[in-house]
Amino acid sequence: MIVSLLALLVVVVLLFLAVGPLEALGWWRAEGADEAVTTLAEIRAAHESVPEPVPYSHYVVYLSGIGAIDGTSIPEEEQPLIEHLRGHLPGFAVLNDVFPYAPDNRGLTAARPMARMWSWIEKARFANPEALVAMLVNARNAIQLFVCADRRYGPTYNIGTAQAILHSLFRAGYQLGSDVPVTLVGWSGGGQIALGASWYLGRAGIPLTVVSLGGMLSDDYGIDELQHLWHFRGSNDGLEKLGGVLFAGRWPGAVGSPWSRGLKEGRISVYELGPMQHNVTRHYFDTKTFAPDGRSYLEVSAEAIEAVLLGTEPKVIPVEK
Amino acid sequence: MAGFFAFLGDVGRALWGAWTFDTSMAQWFGSHPDALAISATVAVLAGASTLLGNSVVLFLNRVKGWRFALSLLLNGLGFVLLYLTQAVIVIAVGQLATGRTVAWETVVEAVMLATAPLVFGFFELVPYLGPGIAKLLQAWGVAALLVIVQVVYSTSWWQAVWITGIAWGVMQLVSWALAKPLAALGAWFWRLISGKPVLLRPQDVLSGHQFMPVEFDFQLEPGEAGR
Numbered sequence: 001m002i003v004s005l006l007a008l009l010v011v012v013v014l015l016f017l018a019v020g021p022l023e024a025l026g027w028w029r030a031e032g033a034d035e036a037v038t039t040l041a042e043i044r045a046a047h048e049s050v051p052e053p054v055p056y057s058h059y060v061v062y063l064s065g066i067g068a069i070d071g072t073s074i075p076e077e078e079q080p081l082i083e084h085l086r087g088h089l090p091g092f093a094v095l096n097d098v099f100p101y102a103p104d105n106r107g108l109t110a111a112r113p114m115a116r117m118w119s120w121i122e123k124a125r126f127a128n129p130e131a132l133v134a135m136l137v138n139a140r141n142a143i144q145l146f147v148c149a150d151r152r153y154g155p156t157y158n159i160g161t162a163q164a165i166l167h168s169l170f171r172a173g174y175q176l177g178s179d180v181p182v183t184l185v186g187w188s189g190g191g192q193i194a195l196g197a198s199w200y201l202g203r204a205g206i207p208l209t210v211v212s213l214g215g216m217l218s219d220d221y222g223i224d225e226l227q228h229l230w231h232f233r234g235s236n237d238g239l240e241k242l243g244g245v246l247f248a249g250r251w252p253g254a255v256g257s258p259w260s261r262g263l264k265e266g267r268i269s270v271y272e273l274g275p276m277q278h279n280v281t282r283h284y285f286d287t288k289t290f291a292p293d294g295r296s297y298l299e300v301s302a303e304a305i306e307a308v309l310l311g312t313e314p315k316v317i318p319v320e321k
Numbered sequence: 322m323a324g325f326f327a328f329l330g331d332v333g334r335a336l337w338g339a340w341t342f343d344t345s346m347a348q349w350f351g352s353h354p355d356a357l358a359i360s361a362t363v364a365v366l367a368g369a370s371t372l373l374g375n376s377v378v379l380f381l382n383r384v385k386g387w388r389f390a391l392s393l394l395l396n397g398l399g400f401v402l403l404y405l406t407q408a409v410i411v412i413a414v415g416q417l418a419t420g421r422t423v424a425w426e427t428v429v430e431a432v433m434l435a436t437a438p439l440v441f442g443f444f445e446l447v448p449y450l451g452p453g454i455a456k457l458l459q460a461w462g463v464a465a466l467l468v469i470v471q472v473v474y475s476t477s478w479w480q481a482v483w484i485t486g487i488a489w490g491v492m493q494l495v496s497w498a499l500a501k502p503l504a505a506l507g508a509w510f511w512r513l514i515s516g517k518p519v520l521l522r523p524q525d526v527l528s529g530h531q532f533m534p535v536e537f538d539f540q541l542e543p544g545e546a547g548r
Contacts, residue, residue, distance in 0.1 A: 011441075014454075018374075018446040025380035033383055146448035152377050153448060246449075 020143035021153045024103045028156040032103060036159050039166065043176060043204045051175035056093040059174055059182045060085060060309065061165050063100040063190030066141035067134065069122050070107020071097040076129050077285040078187060084302035085185070089309060093172045100186075100193035101141040103160020105167075108137065145189040148196040149218035149247065158222070161193055162200035181207045181227075185305060188239070188278070191215020191231070198222030211305050214240045214276070214284055219249025219259035229268045230308045232301065234276025234284065235319045269308075274300055274317030291317040328355065332362050339363070339437035339465045347472045350434070357426060360433035367439035368400040369393075374445030374455065395510070399503075406495060408432040410488040411470060418484050419474050431473045435466035463489055 024032075062082055064074040074096075086094045099107045108118035118137070125134040147153045148161070169182065182201070186194035191212030202208050202225020212231045216239055223229060233240045244250045249257030262268040276282060276297055282289045286297040293315075295303070304314035331353065338346030350356055372393050379392055408429045416422055438461035445455040463485060471481035 014441075014444045014447055017448060017450075018444050021377075021446055021448055025377065029380050029383045029385060143448060146450075150448045150451070152451070156381060 016139075017143055017146075021147045021150070021157075024144075024147055024153055024157045024160070027103050027160065032156060032160055035163060039159075039163050043166075046176035047205060049177075051178040054175050054178045054180045055173045057091040057180065058089070058093070058309065059169055059172065059180060060089070060092055060094045061098060061168060061182065061184050062094065062096040063098060063184060063186040063193050064096070065188030065190055066101070066138045066145060068099060068101060068141065068190075069109060069118060069125075069137060071099040071105070073107065073109070073122060075125075077283075080287070080298055081187075081285060081302050081305075084298075085306060085309075088302075088306050092309070093174075095168050095172055097171075098161070098164045098168050100161055100190050101144040103157045103164075105160070105164035108140070141189060145192050145216065148193050149220065154196055154220070158196035159200055162197040162204075165197050165201060166204065176205060179207060181209065183209045183211060183309060185211045185213070186215055187213045187284070189216060191217050192220065192243075195220035195222040195226075195229075198225050202226060211308060213301060213305065214278055216240060216243035216246075217250070217259075218243065218247040219254065219257040221258050223258040223262045223268070226262070226267060229262060230314075231268065231270045232273045232284075232304055232314070233270065234274060234278070235272050236275050236282070237278045239278040271304065271314060271316055272319055273304055273314075275319050276301075293317075328358070328362075331355065332359050332366075335359050335363060335434060336437050336440060339434050339469070340461075342465065342468045344468060344472055350430075351427075356430050360430040363440070364401070364404065364433035364436050367436035367442060368397050371400065371439050371442030371445070372396050374442040374451070377446070403492070403496070404432055404436060405429070407466075407488055407492050410491050411466075411484060414484050414487045415470065415474050418480055419476050421474055421476075423473055427473055431469045432466065435462055435469050437465060438462045 067075040082096055099105050109115050121133050124131045148157050184194035194210045199222040208226055209228045210226055214237050250259045254260055276284050284301040289297050291300055307314040379389055412428045438458045445451040467481050467485040470484050
């Protein structure tokens with residue numbers, strides 16, 4: 001009886017996983033490919049013209065974790081990190097209007113069949129940030145993370161997210177061909193989405209780097225297009241570690257994978273930020289847990305990202321082995 | 322109506338028996354008046370599910386409407402032909418190995434019933450794990466065929482391993498040998514019905530390498546990028 005129930009549970013979970021890619025595939029078939037053709041024409045036209053002056057010296061695009069409902073409706077705990085980056089990086093544009101978990105940048109509460117349910121969950125989470133029902137958002141978005149990392153679905157899904165990032169940059173005055181650097185800062189699942197989009201953004205001629213905070217990263221081909229990837233992880237972060245286990249291209253023996261290539265070429269730097277967990281308590285955004293030097297965990301995370309963006313060495317919490 | 326539900330119940334029982342390698346079902350299934358219809362239903366379900374699992378390439382090539390349905394139908398015919406070939410090989414090898422002649426209907430039923438694990442073929446769509454799941458399902462199908470062959474030929478486990486192993490090996494050889502001509506035929510047919518060349522082939526999608534999903538090269542001309 002227990003075995004049958006477990007088998008049924010596995011089948012139900014697999015069913016949810018199996019329908020996960022249909023949104024992205026349907027988007028590609030209906031409109032995504034046409035949009036991609038238009039975007040490529042835009043990219044070519046931009047490269048053929050002389051770029052106008054760009055209002056910022058560096059562009060940062062923040063990609064939220066799997067708790068995001070749309071580009072701006074993200075878990076409350078992440079907001080101070082974005083505000084810190086805006087406040088400490090003069091001359092930088094810090095953008096956060098991209099929803100990383102839909103290839104058409106359509107938030108969960110936008111025109112969708114299940115929009116009402118997501119709106120209700122958003123309200124419940126607003127009232128109580130720890131509401132259990134909000135886990136449905138995490139589950140839905142986690143599936144999209146795997147769609148992004150899948151070699152079959154990734155190439156089309158990532159065109160969508162790359163387009164959304166590119167249009168966000170354009171809205172903030174970015175000019176292709178200007179050589180102004182762009183950094184994608186991805187928290188948790190946002191780290192993988194950043195890598196997926198990097199393949200196209202790098203090929204569009206953008207000087208591109210990625211900062212991953214507790215990212216569950218695969219050996220994405222996007223790594224090949226990066227100037228650098230900084231990966232910050234907590235020593236007690238089990239989900240971040242899962243990335244190194246689940247994605248075979250990150251295993252030590254996977255010598256030909258983009259991840260191994262990036263490490264070998266010195267384009268990937270991995271930092272142990274401190275004894276952070278992925279979530280619940282003592283996590284990267286925790287304002288109530290403090291490092292021995294008096295900084296909150298949030299400050300440690302934010303200052304580390306700030307440091308690499310400014311080209312200095314990040315200050316981590318030494319972890320006793 | 323009651324007969325229909327009884328038939329569905331029997332299909333469910335046959336599926337469960339094949340999934341769990343339950344040899345005690347052999348007596349019930351062998352004497353069932355609708356054994357052929359039950360096994361054919363299992364094969365159709367398995368085929369439809371597998372084809373949905375393999376439909377990624379149709380989505381990526383933006384195949385819609387009747388073309389999507391026609392492509393699924395043609396792939397379905399290919400699926401049936403593949404398993405009929407397997408039945409023929411099992412009949413030939415089984416007779417050689419055991420010296421027994423088993424009615425062709427029985428072997429066809431057996432081979433179709435052994436596709437029961439592929440009823441979960443739809444799960445090939447599962448992100449990241451899908452291709453691995455597909456391989457597991459194939460292995461499960463081979464194991465089911467092994468058990469069914471052992472029952473049908475009333476033979477030893479090792480002899481069943483030989484029969485199934487040779488049938489499986491020949492199937493792989495045939496698939497490998499026919500892969501290119503079938504791909505060319507498919508491409509010709511695709512051009513005929515769509516007027517467009519095939520943009521992406523299943524092997525492109527399953528290669529594990531980055532592929533370009535649209536009708537252009539994303540690489541900018543030398544000197545364009547990062548001026």
